Amino acid sequence: MVALTINGKSHNIDVDPTTPLLWVIREQVGLTGTKYGCGIAQCGACTVHLDGVATRSCSLPAGDAAGKKITTIEGLAQDGKLTKVQQAWIAHDVPQCGFCQCGMVMAVSALLAEKPKPTDKDIDDAITNICRCGTFQEVRAAIHTAANA
Numbered sequence: 001m002v003a004l005t006i007n008g009k010s011h012n013i014d015v016d017p018t019t020p021l022l023w024v025i026r027e028q029v030g031l032t033g034t035k036y037g038c039g040i041a042q043c044g045a046c047t048v049h050l051d052g053v054a055t056r057s058c059s060l061p062a063g064d065a066a067g068k069k070i071t072t073i074e075g076l077a078q079d080g081k082l083t084k085v086q087q088a089w090i091a092h093d094v095p096q097c098g099f100c101q102c103g104m105v106m107a108v109s110a111l112l113a114e115k116p117k118p119t120d121k122d123i124d125d126a127i128t129n130i131c132r133c134g135t136f137q138e139v140r141a142a143i144h145t146a147a148n149a
């Protein structure tokens with residue numbers, strides 16, 4: 001059994017604590033915005049926040065997330081109001097296939113919480129998520145828009 005707090009809700013989940021957090025989020029809790037890409041902490045598709053820190057959930061045992069505040073893409077908007085990052089994503093029409101974008105938005109949201117006005121180098125250093133559609137230029141532009149909003 002693992003006790004997790006996801007998007008402000010408590011869940012007691014009957015699962016082996018070594019199960020990757022990603023599978024618990026998707027399969028036990030049913031929040032499918034968080035994606036599986038590589039499974040080896042390389043692509044960032046599975047990024048969630050753990051106490052506000054961007055974390056690749058495919059490679060984290062669910063038991064290690066117990067007692068921490070987990071936020072998924074579904075928990076980012078508050079009271080139906082999209083965040084500045086989400087609004088900038090829409091304004092720039094960033095997603096193409098969309099598969100990587102939830103993880104991208106989570107990584108960017110954590111970056112802006114830590115560094116509200118990131119430089120291009122800050123972005124390059126922090127946002128290592130992989131997008132097979134090649135949306136990187138739009139991602140960068142949307143980050144600057146969100147930072148200046």
Ligand code: FES
Binds near residue numbers: 042
């Ligand atoms: S699925 Fe987790 S980093 Fe790729």
Ligand code: FES
Binds near residue numbers: 097130131133134
């Ligand atoms: S939008 Fe298709 S993989 Fe990034």
